[in-house]
Amino acid sequence: MDLTILYRGPLASCDYDCPYCPFAKRRDSREQLRADREALERFTAWVSERRDDRLSVLFTPWGEGLVRSWYRRALTELSRLPQVRRVAIQTNLSFRTDWLAGADPEKLALWCTYHPGQTPYDRFLAKCHELADRSVRFSVGVVGLPEHLELARRLRAELPAHIYLWINAAEGHGYTDEEAARWTDLDPLFPYSRHPHPSAGLPCRTGESVISVDGEGTVRRCHFVRTELGNLYDGSYRQALAPRPCPLAVCDCHIGYVHLETLPLYDVFAGGVLERIPRAPGRSQFGGPPREI
Numbered sequence: 001m002d003l004t005i006l007y008r009g010p011l012a013s014c015d016y017d018c019p020y021c022p023f024a025k026r027r028d029s030r031e032q033l034r035a036d037r038e039a040l041e042r043f044t045a046w047v048s049e050r051r052d053d054r055l056s057v058l059f060t061p062w063g064e065g066l067v068r069s070w071y072r073r074a075l076t077e078l079s080r081l082p083q084v085r086r087v088a089i090q091t092n093l094s095f096r097t098d099w100l101a102g103a104d105p106e107k108l109a110l111w112c113t114y115h116p117g118q119t120p121y122d123r124f125l126a127k128c129h130e131l132a133d134r135s136v137r138f139s140v141g142v143v144g145l146p147e148h149l150e151l152a153r154r155l156r157a158e159l160p161a162h163i164y165l166w167i168n169a170a171e172g173h174g175y176t177d178e179e180a181a182r183w184t185d186l187d188p189l190f191p192y193s194r195h196p197h198p199s200a201g202l203p204c205r206t207g208e209s210v211i212s213v214d215g216e217g218t219v220r221r222c223h224f225v226r227t228e229l230g231n232l233y234d235g236s237y238r239q240a241l242a243p244r245p246c247p248l249a250v251c252d253c254h255i256g257y258v259h260l261e262t263l264p265l266y267d268v269f270a271g272g273v274l275e276r277i278p279r280a281p282g283r284s285q286f287g288g289p290p291r292e293i
Contacts, residue, residue, distance in 0.1 A: 011062065044077060057087045058090075064094060112141070114151075121155075140159060152165070152167065175194055200247070207240075225247060246260070
């Protein structure tokens with residue numbers, strides 16, 4: 001079986017205090033951290049036993065995972081398993097990078113977000129160059145707020161040319177065509193993020209070849225549809241895997257709408273869907289900004 005898993009355990013603590021994030025500077029208790037570690041170790045053990053499957057895993061914690069040793073260990077171990085095609089995580093890049101030497105760079109990937117005001121620009125950029133020097137697959141992104149524009153432009157100019165810089169439309173922020181054009185100049189795929197995508201009744205890979213799993217092993221089609229499909233650890237989810245239309249009116253998050261079959265994003269991100277890396281990273285692949293989507 002080929003399966004993509006979006007894993008989100010109970011971890012909710014973060015070392016940053018972003019004003020646009022509801023989990024900023026939240027602290028987990030020792031008991032909560034222990035529960036998160038145990039849940040992740042259980043999940044990692046499950047993956048290691050699936051020798052007849054082909055699995056891809058994206059960790060999408062509410063908080064920052066890579067400041068925790070058990071997330072670094074999990075990514076390293078999973079990257080070395082033959083049944084794992086790709087293992088990736090969303091991160092703010094605040095961690096040290098030396099542990100990456102133990103991971104398989106062909107399989108491990110990072111989805112990195114730069115948060116202006118939370119870390120010095122030069123420190124973040126230096127981390128990006130460290131990743132590039134280690135041949136780690138990664139993308140870099142910024143939330144598209146007006147006050148981030150000049151730093152995003154500087155980041156695009158100073159990142160290695162082959163690294164994709166993505167821009168997320170800020171939640172609740174409307175963009176004039178002129179504003180959108182500025183962001184699209186940096187990220188030609190920004191039009192996909194600018195507006196929520198109508199999804200009701202449309203075919204989506206989630207629930208068939210893509211699933212969401214929480215710390216207890218509860219399986220849902222994605223993070224945004226709460227209907228349960230079964231449990232990962234007793235295998236009850238397997239009989240529920242099937243093509244199914246989206247039950248929501250719109251999908252406005254990249255980790256959701258990237259799986260819509262009505263969008264061409266599996267072709268755009270072929271080989272890099274989990275880590276948000278286009279098929280041929282770099283500005284030259286697009287031949288200029290696309291039509292508004």
